[in-house]
Structure formats: structure tokens, C-alpha cells
Amino acid sequence: MKDPARPDTLEFVVGSEKKLRDLLNEQEVLPLLKGAVRAGASGVMISDAADAVMWEHGTSVNSPLYAVQPFSLEGETIGKITVSGSDGNENYLKGLLCLLTDVVQTMLHNNLKRMLTTEMHTRVVNQSYEELLKSNSLLAVSEAKYRELAENLEKKVQERTDELKQAHARLLQQEKIASIGQLAAGVAHEINNPLGFIASNINTLQKYIGKYREMTEYYQSEISRIPQTARMQTAAEQKWKELKLDLISADIDDLIRQSLQGAERVKKIVSDLKGFSHIDEGQEAVIDINEEIDRTLNVLTHEIPRDAEIIRDYHPLPGFVCNPALICQAFLNIILNALQARREGLRFVISTDMRDNAIIVRFSDNGPGIPELIRSRIFDPFYTTKDVGKGTGMGLTVTYESITAYHGTIEVESEPGTGATFTVRLPLREN
Amino acid sequence: MIEYDEIDRRMVLKLVYYGPALSGKTTNLLVLHDLLEREGRGDLMVLDTKDDRTIFFDLLPFFISAPSGLKIKVKVYTVPGQVNHDATRKAVLQRADGVAFIADSRIAERENNVESFSNLEKNLEIVGLDIEKLPLVIQFNKRDLPGIIPEEDIRSVWSPTGIPVFMASALEKRGVIETFGRLAEMTFDSIDRRYGLQENHGLDKAAFLEKLSLSAQRA
Ligand SMILES: Nc1nc2c(ncn2[C@@H]2O[C@H](COP(=O)(O)OP(=O)(O)OP(=O)(O)O)[C@@H](O)[C@H]2O)c(=O)[nH]1
Ligand SMILES: [Mg+2]
Numbered sequence: 001m002k003d004p005a006r007p008d009t010l011e012f013v014v015g016s017e018k019k020l021r022d023l024l025n026e027q028e029v030l031p032l033l034k035g036a037v038r039a040g041a042s043g044v045m046i047s048d049a050a051d052a053v054m055w056e057h058g059t060s061v062n063s064p065l066y067a068v069q070p071f072s073l074e075g076e077t078i079g080k081i082t083v084s085g086s087d088g089n090e091n092y093l094k095g096l097l098c099l100l101t102d103v104v105q106t107m108l109h110n111n112l113k114r115m116l117t118t119e120m121h122t123r124v125v126n127q128s129y130e131e132l133l134k135s136n137s138l139l140a141v142s143e144a145k146y147r148e149l150a151e152n153l154e155k156k157v158q159e160r161t162d163e164l165k166q167a168h169a170r171l172l173q174q175e176k177i178a179s180i181g182q183l184a185a186g187v188a189h190e191i192n193n194p195l196g197f198i199a200s201n202i203n204t205l206q207k208y209i210g211k212y213r214e215m216t217e218y219y220q221s222e223i224s225r226i227p228q229t230a231r232m233q234t235a236a237e238q239k240w241k242e243l244k245l246d247l248i249s250a251d252i253d254d255l256i257r258q259s260l261q262g263a264e265r266v267k268k269i270v271s272d273l274k275g276f277s278h279i280d281e282g283q284e285a286v287i288d289i290n291e292e293i294d295r296t297l298n299v300l301t302h303e304i305p306r307d308a309e310i311i312r313d314y315h316p317l318p319g320f321v322c323n324p325a326l327i328c329q330a331f332l333n334i335i336l337n338a339l340q341a342r343r344e345g346l347r348f349v350i351s352t353d354m355r356d357n358a359i360i361v362r363f364s365d366n367g368p369g370i371p372e373l374i375r376s377r378i379f380d381p382f383y384t385t386k387d388v389g390k391g392t393g394m395g396l397t398v399t400y401e402s403i404t405a406y407h408g409t410i411e412v413e414s415e416p417g418t419g420a421t422f423t424v425r426l427p428l429r430e431n
Numbered sequence: 432m433i434e435y436d437e438i439d440r441r442m443v444l445k446l447v448y449y450g451p452a453l454s455g456k457t458t459n460l461l462v463l464h465d466l467l468e469r470e471g472r473g474d475l476m477v478l479d480t481k482d483d484r485t486i487f488f489d490l491l492p493f494f495i496s497a498p499s500g501l502k503i504k505v506k507v508y509t510v511p512g513q514v515n516h517d518a519t520r521k522a523v524l525q526r527a528d529g530v531a532f533i534a535d536s537r538i539a540e541r542e543n544n545v546e547s548f549s550n551l552e553k554n555l556e557i558v559g560l561d562i563e564k565l566p567l568v569i570q571f572n573k574r575d576l577p578g579i580i581p582e583e584d585i586r587s588v589w590s591p592t593g594i595p596v597f598m599a600s601a602l603e604k605r606g607v608i609e610t611f612g613r614l615a616e617m618t619f620d621s622i623d624r625r626y627g628l629q630e631n632h633g634l635d636k637a638a639f640l641e642k643l644s645l646s647a648q649r650a
């Protein structure tokens with residue numbers, strides 16, 4: 001039986017109708033009927049609202065006398081009790097019937113009450129249990145979520161901030177590198193030409209000056225041989241002194257040497273710039289990093305302080321595919337940096353190893369270390385801690401660019417006062 | 432509606448007495464039971480109580496048969512007013528055809544009335560009943576007590592809503608029949624609209640109320 005407005009609801013509804021058979025059962029009813037027969041009735045029968053017999057005892061057949069009484073549930077007549085017996089005890093039979101009806105009526109009431117109570121109890125318990133389970137699991141989920149959120153919020157924000165910072169820094173760095181690259185390529189080209197003739201002109205000038213000197217010396221020696229020129233000799237010496245030509249000629253050599261040195265340094269800057277801006281040019285080859293480091297150290301022999309202790313802690317490495325000049329340049333700059341970090345008592349450890357399919361090269365010195373403030377800037381182009389004019393400020397930038405060109409990383413750890421460690425990680429390329 | 436069986440020609444309606452704890456819902460039913468002594472009125476079923484507080488519900492059933500032969504059972508329930516029995520309230524409220532909200536007139540009980548009414552609104556929504564369409568009457572009970580909200584105040588609050596409001600003292604058997612009578616009338620109207628009690632079953636409102644023994648009492 002369904003409510004047409006709400007079809008297919010199987011769920012128990014408070015108030016659903018109970019049937020006579022739900023409320024009375026044989027174990028309860030039969031003893032009652034048997035008792036009535038023992039008490040004198042010849043037959044007793046309980047029938048439902050449609051007059052169908054539900055329970056009976058004894059026999060009503062041929063009974064000349066009978067009495068009927070209905071009983072009801074919730075105001076509705078749902079059945080009746082029929083008692084039959086022999087003539088003469090009509091009042092007794094009626095009394096028996098009244099008693100029976102009262103008992104059945106009470107049974108119905110009590111059973112209905114018990115049923116409603118247990119149904120309700122079960123329902124409330126089930127519903128409460130289900131609600132409890134549901135709200136509990138919801139609570140557990142949201143609680144876990146909030147707890148995680150609360151615990152990780154700060155960390156997450158920090159992570160995101162760091163990521164953004166790094167991304168921004170990388171972007172800036174890339175832009176910087178790109179524009180510097182273009183600039184460098186242009187500058188290198190523009191500078192190289194004049195630099196070429198400046199250097200060669202200074203060399204030529206040096207030769208020319210040598211010739212003037214020779215001529216002057218010739219005049220001096222020739223004049224001193226002619227006796228009549230004594231007065232002129234004195235005047236010339238006078239003039240020589242007046243013009244401080246002794247000092248000047250000594251200075252000329254210095255001037256020229258310094259000019260040539262300067263031009264040489266400009267040339268070096270320009271070639272660094274070129275190396276930096278043409279990092280992806282050149283031939284690739286398979287190299288052994290250990291060998292390359294050794295070769296680089298050899299090239300730098302004259303730069304290594306005599307009392308320096310160089311410790312090589314090499315492990316066998318697989319071949320690395322790269323432009324050897326670039327990687328050598330990268331290592332050279334790191335090594336130079338270390339060599340210049342400390343002139344006396346330098347202890348320089350170079351170790352190589354394989355880890356997680358990458359070549360790890362560590363360079364540790366016992367120099368003054370790198371203050372935290374500038375640690376993040378040492379790979380910036382043109383950043384130098386050396387006195388102005390001494391470093392080009394390109395060294396570590398070139399290193400950085402070379403390493404990253406091979407998808408590697410370079411990190412610096414430094415405890416000021418105890419030295420610095422550069423760790424280069426070069427991942428082996430797939431296949 | 433608890434049940435409607437066209438083949439069996441049986442309709443079971445549910446009316447619910449709702450309201451805060453101790454407002455007199457059970458007392459209302461006791462009074463109805465006493466006053467509506469007639470054939471067709473079933474026994475009052477007072478399910479388990481604890482210290483006279485309803486735990487499950489009380490039930491007063493009525494049985495009516497329409498001229499068409501349609502059997503109509505009207506089951507009047509009370510819910511437990513105590514806050515912690517919300518699950519039971521929801522269960523009882525399910526499929527209600529009409530609600531009588533029994534409020535406690537005492538000023539001190541104002542908060543509880545408000546809270547219980549919003550609980551009714553919430554639970555009606557949960558069981559899928561529209562408070563705008565559901566027959567609803569309000570009874571302010573315990574008018575015999577001192578410290579009660581004045582009738583004018585109550586009327587001025589509730590008259591704009593159009594919900595019928597009754598002043599009552601269940602203890603003195605005043606206002607109880609009126610409350611039930613109006614709820615029965617409104618319920619008849621709403622069922623009649625949907626099921627044509629008059630048209631299809633020959634049962635008009637007067638007859639319906641008379642079968643509940645209300646017309647005589649109200650006259
Ligand atoms: N003075 C006075 N007392 C009343 C009135 N109606 C009910 N009471 C009393 O208030 C108390 C609570 O009445 P109930 O009918 O049990 O209240 P209820 O609403 O069924 O309470 P719950 O079952 O807990 O929800 C009883 O002591 C009643 O005698 C009234 O009109 N006046
Ligand atoms: Mg109660």
C-alpha cells in the first residue's frame with residue numbers, strides 16, 4: 001500500500017496500519033479459546049472484519065445458542081468473537097463473551113503499544129545511529145581537512161611564496177642573461193676591432209719610440225766627439241734635464257706595458273663575454289669529467305699558490321656529453337675563485353661522484369667563505385667581490401650558464417670563516 | 432498522509448501536536464480523549480514516558496467511514512518536546528497532514544516557543560513538507576497561569592501570518608476542542624481538494640467534523 005504522492009517508499013512510517021494478524025498470535029489466542037471451552041462454551045471463534053475465521057476451538061455445529069461481540073482497534077471494528085453453547089445458559093455465555101472480548105481488546109492494546117514502542121525505538125535508534133555515523137564521518141573528514149590545512153597553511157604559503165620568488169628570480173635571471181647575451185655579443189664585436197688596432201698601434205708606437213731613442217742617443221754620442229760643441233752640449237744637457245727626459249723615457253716603458261696589459265684585459269673580458277653569449281655553440285664530445293678537471297688544474301699551475309694543498313677525491317664517472325670548452329670554462333672559473341680565495345694555507349678539495357644518475361662535483365676551499373648576503377648574487381653577471389678592475393665579474397656567471405645549459409645545478413654552501421663549497425650536479429642525459 | 436489505498440478504500444491521515452517541552456501537548460490529547468467520547472474514537476495510546484515527559488509519542492486515533500465506503504483513520508500524535516528527541520520528532524512529523532503547534536503562554540517560555548517553532552520549520556523541510564501549504568494552527572496554552580504574554584501581543588504577532596491562533600488552558604479544558612476543530616477543518620479542506628472527499632466519497636466537511644464529534648461540541 002503506497003501513498004500515490006510518494007511512491008516506492010519502503011521506509012517505515014510512524015502510523016502505518018497494523019493488521020489483526022500482526023497484533024494477535026496463535027500462542028496467545030488459542031489458550032484463551034481453550035479456556036473458554038473448558039469454562040462451558042461448546043465452541044469459540046475469532047473472525048476478522050470480512051468474517052473470515054482466524055482462530056477457533058471446540059465446535060459450533062449444531063449449537064442452538066450463540067452470541068457475537070465485535071472488537072475494535074483504533075476506533076475501527078476489526079473483528080468479532082462468536083461463542084456458542086447449549087440452551088439454558090445464555091447469560092453465562094454472554095458473560096463469558098464479554099470477558100473474552102475484554103481480554104482480546106486488552107491484548108490488542110498492549111500488543112499495539114509494544115509494537116509501536118519497539119518500532120519507534122528501533123527507528124529512532126537506527127536513525128540516530130545513521131545520523132551519528134554520517135555526521136561523524138563528515139566531521140572526521142572536515143576535521144582532518146581543517147587540521148591539515150591549519151598545520152600546513154603556513155608551510156604551504158611559504159612554499160608558494162618561495163616558488164613564486166624563485167620563478168621570478170629565474171625569470172629575471174633569464175631576461176638578464178638574454179639581454180646581456182645580446183649586449184655582450186654586440187659589445188664584443190664593437191670592442192674587438194678597435195681593441196685590435198689599439199694593441200697593435202701601441203706595439204708599433206713602442207717600436208717607433210725605440211727609434212726616436214736610438215736617434216737621440218746617436219746625436220748625444222756624435223755631438224760629444226766634436227770639441228767645438230762644448231757649449232751646445234751643456235745647453236742640450238740643460239734642456240734634457242729641464243724636460244725630465246730621463247724620467248720620461250723610463251716611464252714610457254711602464255706606460256706602454258700597462259697599456260698593453262690593459263688591452264689584454266679588455267680582450268679577456270670580451271672573450272668571456274663571447275663565451276658567455278655563445279654558450280650553445282661549439283662541438284659536443286664525450287668527456288671524462290675527472291680528466292677535464294685535471295687538465296684545468298694543469299692550465300692553472302702558475303695560479304696555484306706554492307703551499308696550497310689540492311686534494312682530489314675522484315670516483316670513476318661515466319662519459320659526459322658536452323661542449324668540453326664550456327664545461328672546462330665552468331670548472332676553471334670555480335677553481336680560480338677558490339685559488340683567489342686564500343693565498344696562504346689554501347686547502348682545496350675536489351671530489352667527484354655519481355648519485356641518482358647525475359655527476360656530482362664538489363669544490364671545497366677553506367677560504368673566508370661567502371657571506372649569506374652575497375651568496376645569492378655570486379652567479380649574477382658583473383657581480384664581483386674583487387677590487388674594481390681586478391675581476392671581470394663574469395666568471396661564475398659563465399659557470400652558472402654552462403652548467404644550466406646542461407640541465408645541471410650549481411649550489412653554494414658557505415659558513416663564513418670556514419670556506420665555501422660549490423656543488424655542481426650534472427644529470428646524465430636520457431639514452 | 433500515512434496511507435491511501437484505493438482498492439482497500441482506506442485513507443490514513445496524520446495530525447501532529449508539536450511544540451516545546453511541557454507546553455501541554457499530551458494534556459491536549461488527554462482532554463480530547465475525554466471530551467470526544469464516542470464510537471470511532473480509539474483508545475489513547477500513551478507510549479513510554481519518563482517523569483511524565485513524552486519520549487516517543489502519544490496517539491489518539493479516530494475512525495470515520497464515508498458514505499462511499501471509504502474508511503478514514505485520523506491519527507493524532509504528539510511529539511516529544513524535549514530538544515534531544517529530535518529524531519523522534521522528525522519520524523512522527525513525516526507525512527503529516529496537519530500540525531497544531533502548542534506554545535506555552537508564559538513570558539519565560541518565549542525563547543523555547545521560538546526555538547521549537549524554528550525546529551518545526553527545519554524538520555518540515557527535512558521531511559519534505561511545505562509549511563506554506565500544510566494546515567497549521569497555533570495554540571497558546573496555559574492561559575490560566577500568571578506571567579503570560581498578553582493576548583493582544585500574540586494576536587498582533589501572528590495575525591499577519593494568517594495562521595489561526597487559539598488561546599487555551601488544557602488543564603481547564605478550554606480551547607482544546609477549538610484548536611483541534613480548526614485543524615480538522617483545514618485538514619479536511621486540504622484533503623478534499625486533492626481527493627474529492629465530498630465529490631467522490633459523499634463526505635462533506637460538516638459530516639467529517641460531526642464524525643469526529645466536533646460540531647456538537649463547538650456549537
Ligand atoms: N497550569 C497549566 N498547566 C498545564 C496546562 N497544560 C498542561 N499543563 C501542565 O504542564 C505539564 C506538562 O504537560 P504535558 O502535556 O505533559 O506537556 P508536553 O507538551 O506533552 O511535554 P513533553 O511531552 O515533554 O513534550 C503538566 O504538568 C501539565 O499538567 C495548562 O493549560 N495550564
Ligand atoms: Mg508529552
